[in-house]
Amino acid sequence: MFNPRQLILRLLGDYYKGAEDVAPTRLEQREFGFGNLDMKVAGRHIGFESEKKYREYLVTNAPAFVSCSQAFYRYPAARPMEKKEPTGAELVFDIDATDMNLDCQQVHGKKWVCSNCFDKTKQEVQKLVEDFLVPDFGFSEKEIEINFSGNRGYHLHIESEKVLQLDNFARRQVSEYIAGTGIDFEEFFPMVGVEGTRLKKLMGPKPTDKGWQGKIANNFLRALNTGVGTLMEFGMTKQEASQLFKKRALVEMGIRNGNWDMAYIKKKDEFWRKVMKAQSIMQSDKIDKNVTSDMTHLLRVPNTIHGETGLIAKKVGHKSALEKFNPMKEAIAFKKGEAKVSVTNSPELTINGKTFGPYSAEDAVLPMYAAVYLYLKGVATIKGYRIRSEK
Numbered sequence: 001m002f003n004p005r006q007l008i009l010r011l012l013g014d015y016y017k018g019a020e021d022v023a024p025t026r027l028e029q030r031e032f033g034f035g036n037l038d039m040k041v042a043g044r045h046i047g048f049e050s051e052k053k054y055r056e057y058l059v060t061n062a063p064a065f066v067s068c069s070q071a072f073y074r075y076p077a078a079r080p081m082e083k084k085e086p087t088g089a090e091l092v093f094d095i096d097a098t099d100m101n102l103d104c105q106q107v108h109g110k111k112w113v114c115s116n117c118f119d120k121t122k123q124e125v126q127k128l129v130e131d132f133l134v135p136d137f138g139f140s141e142k143e144i145e146i147n148f149s150g151n152r153g154y155h156l157h158i159e160s161e162k163v164l165q166l167d168n169f170a171r172r173q174v175s176e177y178i179a180g181t182g183i184d185f186e187e188f189f190p191m192v193g194v195e196g197t198r199l200k201k202l203m204g205p206k207p208t209d210k211g212w213q214g215k216i217a218n219n220f221l222r223a224l225n226t227g228v229g230t231l232m233e234f235g236m237t238k239q240e241a242s243q244l245f246k247k248r249a250l251v252e253m254g255i256r257n258g259n260w261d262m263a264y265i266k267k268k269d270e271f272w273r274k275v276m277k278a279q280s281i282m283q284s285d286k287i288d289k290n291v292t293s294d295m296t297h298l299l300r301v302p303n304t305i306h307g308e309t310g311l312i313a314k315k316v317g318h319k320s321a322l323e324k325f326n327p328m329k330e331a332i333a334f335k336k337g338e339a340k341v342s343v344t345n346s347p348e349l350t351i352n353g354k355t356f357g358p359y360s361a362e363d364a365v366l367p368m369y370a371a372v373y374l375y376l377k378g379v380a381t382i383k384g385y386r387i388r389s390e391k
């Protein structure tokens, strides 16, 4: 009887036979973990002495998930962890649509991904680079390598000398900073003046300020100039928002000089929290903060296949290349052949510029990449396939 798992193994093996650039930097110093179609990491504490050995492993075992440590070790295969002797670690960020509470997820569920999910995760990566990593942490765009996660988001890797020795505490501080954890708004808005008189002035951050102060001022001005609707999204009543919007030129002039007197805001706490939330970078509490702050974490190796989609965790490059990157086109691995599938239930799938479905309890003949995607997402079974020979 035909077993779809054997087809997946064959496709994975073929991919690794031909694929280039599937080895991470400093391969010999990393711990590897491999997964199958049941478990993302079925075995770890594996090391390789050469790229040749690593590639042989990939071709022979055709793993559905290939992960490696962001940490570098003297003895990557040693166990327990303490015996590995870390020598440093990349700084990594994980941006995933699942963590962003997008409206579209209410429609298609957390497991699925749509073009809106992809647009929003891309914007989040751009924000992380442009508003935090470059201005606040002083990295150059060239130091930040971006790759598609293979499913619903992106990973950012920084491997510069200055991050290698950061300990877990420092890494946690980085992720808390970008999430805006523990910001005290009172501190940003001191009341200056003489106690007991009415000559109090609300001073606050200027758009030219560094760090969070500048971001808050800029975000507020952006919201102010976008219109009443945006101000209301931040928790203002229609009346408050309209009043503020009417005198926006005056308000803006004040804020550019750090004078917030013109911007009278009633529910301050709620308002500022929402302004801040719009700026902060959401990494998931469960997994992704650990990605940044726990250097023993294993992460998908760039350019390997993601076993939940059959897509490549494709290297994108730097921020400038991200704009044009379309994961559902450029990360396709299995371009040859087609398969007959029985789909139980699937929303519309757009892949390789074509749209398939939505399906509900029906059979279809699909290009291999689309059939594999639906199968690995658990919404279809594969009944049979055909791969035309290359020549």
Ligand SMILES: [Zn+2]
Pocket: 102, 104, 105, 108, 112, 113, 114, 115, 116, 117, 118
């Ligand atoms: Zn979506």
